[in-house]
Amino acid sequence: MSENESNEPRTDGSGPGIVAPDDEVPTWRERKERTTGLSRVTYEYFERARREDQDLRQESSYVERDVLGFPTWPHETIRNIALASFFTGMLLFLSAMLPPHLGDVANPAETPEVILPDWYLYWSFGLLHLDPINPELAIVGGEKIMSDELYGVLANVVVVGVIAILPFLNKGSARRPVEEPFWAALGVGGVVFAFTMSILPIQEMFPWEVAITFDLAFFLPIIAAAITYAVLKTMREGYMYDLNRRYYRLRPPR
Amino acid sequence: MSLERKDEHDHGAWLAEKELSLIEKTYLMSLIWLDKRFRIVDYLELLEDMYYKINLQMPKSHTEQYNLDNKFWYWYPLYALGSFSVIAYLVAAVSGALLGFYYAPATGTDGDPIAYETIVAIMKDLNFGFMLRSIHRWAAQVMVAAVFLHMLRVYFTGAYKEPREVNWIIGVILLSLTMLFGYTGYLLPWNQLAFWAGQIGVEMSLAVPIVGEWTAQLLFGGFSLGQPTLQRMYILHVFVLPFVVTALIAIHIGIVWMQGIAEPH
Structure with missing residues (x-):
């Protein structure tokens, strides 16, 4: 013990090797506060965020109970295994009952009468058949500014792009279709549009004029959306009354 | 009583003084054998932690909590x-x-x-x-x-x-x-x-x-x-x-x- 108490610095590797903090040594908090630039603003923001979190928790009236629900084992686990097994079994049943068809071998010399992709690409394939609405510009002498194929590819990009930016267009805490008839109508219109686009590749096969099918492909989604909008608007008043009453009974406004 | 200090960690002697069934003895011997080599005891805390994690209570969902079912x-x-x-x-x-x-x-x-x-x-x-x-x-x-x-x-x-x-x-x-x-x-x-x-x-x-x-x-x-x-x-x-x-x-x-x-x- 007496050896360790001597204050002589030793370099033989013995001793605790840790210098006890004195008043001069900055704490970690002080070190972080002294930083500059990006690490400084990061530190400041995280301090703010932590304080915000703490304040919100203190203000909250949410009651946390000791036991909130079911045990993971066995209740949740068995339920999940049951659902997964049922689903897998359904899949195997389907495979046994409806075996797939292997068509004719590929033949570049023989174009099939109807070219169609798998069903989940029908909408995308339909968007490639929009050439009647590919605009012709007077300034380039009535010529199309882009090829019909490019127009179709762009239509695909636009559709996927619009779907991707939806959360930036529609914000707020509304969850049910009745709360936002416009967005529900847009959704229904979109689903119907996917179906009507799917029939564009086979539009010649109907016993009426092609133009009628083509126009219907655009009018039907609008009609469906309008009906949805009207129905939800009508439902809305009584429904929202009930919903608000229950919502505010559970969490009374302060 | 000998003056020599007894080895407190003589697991073999500890095993001998206990009356164990064959299964228990085999189990303990293999456990000790493995522990001497891999120090399983160091990882007990992890195992315990895992045990409590898989025996968690799932929180009630929002719909259950507010009885919206x-x-x-x-x-x-x-x-x-x-x-x-x-x-x-x-x-x-x-x-x-x-x-x-x-x-x-x-x-x-x-x-x-x-x-x-x-x-x-x-x-x-x-x-x-x-x-x-x-x-x-x-x-x-x-x-x-x-x-x-x-x-x-x-x-x-x-x-x-x-x-x-x-x-x-x-x-x-x-x-x-x-x-x-x-x-x-x-x-x-x-x-x-x-x-x-x-x-x-x-x-x-x-x-x-x-x-x-x-x-x-x-x-x-x-x-x-x-x-x-x-x-x-x-x-x-x-x-x-x-x-x-x-x-x-x-x-x-x-x-x-x-x-x-x-x-x-």
Whole structure:
């Protein structure tokens, strides 16, 4: 013990090797506060965020109970295994009952009468058949500014792009279709549009004029959306009354 | 009483003084043997932690807590569509790996394409092969359907809204990649459907200015279909897409875990 108490610095590797903090040594908090630039603003923001979190928790009236629900084992686990097994079994049943068809071998010399992709690409394939609405510009002498194929590819990009930016267009805490008839109508219109686009590749096969099918492909989604909008608007008043009453009974406004 | 200090850690003596059954003795001896080498005792805390983690209480969901079940129970199946997509994906992965043992992505020079012939062989000669292909195909179909319906559920229950934008975008990417998975998959048999779907793909990429020809070269291996196309579709289907899609699914589910399920109110 007496050896360790001597204050002589030793370099033989013995001793605790840790210098006890004195008043001069900055704490970690002080070190972080002294930083500059990006690490400084990061530190400041995280301090703010932590304080915000703490304040919100203190203000909250949410009651946390000791036991909130079911045990993971066995209740949740068995339920999940049951659902997964049922689903897998359904899949195997389907495979046994409806075996797939292997068509004719590929033949570049023989174009099939109807070219169609798998069903989940029908909408995308339909968007490639929009050439009647590919605009012709007077300034380039009535010529199309882009090829019909490019127009179709762009239509695909636009559709996927619009779907991707939806959360930036529609914000707020509304969850049910009745709360936002416009967005529900847009959704229904979109689903119907996917179906009507799917029939564009086979539009010649109907016993009426092609133009009628083509126009219907655009009018039907609008009609469906309008009906949805009207129905939800009508439902809305009584429904929202009930919903608000229950919502505010559970969490009374302060 | 000897002056020599007894070894407190003489496990052998401790074992000898206890009356143990054969099973207990064998178990303890192997435990001690393993512990001397791997110091299992150091990891007991981890094991304990794991034990308590798997015996957690699941928190009550929002609907259970506020007793909204009378209004919502009939929506619950729609909330399982995400897990159904994952299960279908796993089934497709397992059956696809088995199919990969017997399939060859080659067009060959004369006669029917080798790819087509291997699939005929899988369906006709291989034990359980017809069922295997059937399972793979149906798993793929069901996965695509489940992913589409999952997106509709998320849309109509407003679950994509702030603060879940990132997960919605990852979901849109996953949906596109799922369709790409399907597309590259049904090109592999090299039948009429495959060939003309590939033809449409090449025409689509050639229609794009500037990068179109480069894309056609990269994805389809040229401006007309052949061996390079098939091989590229095969590599995309069994190598590139599985890694990308699996990683994205992990991130997607991880974010749902972090942010919690957006439940109706």
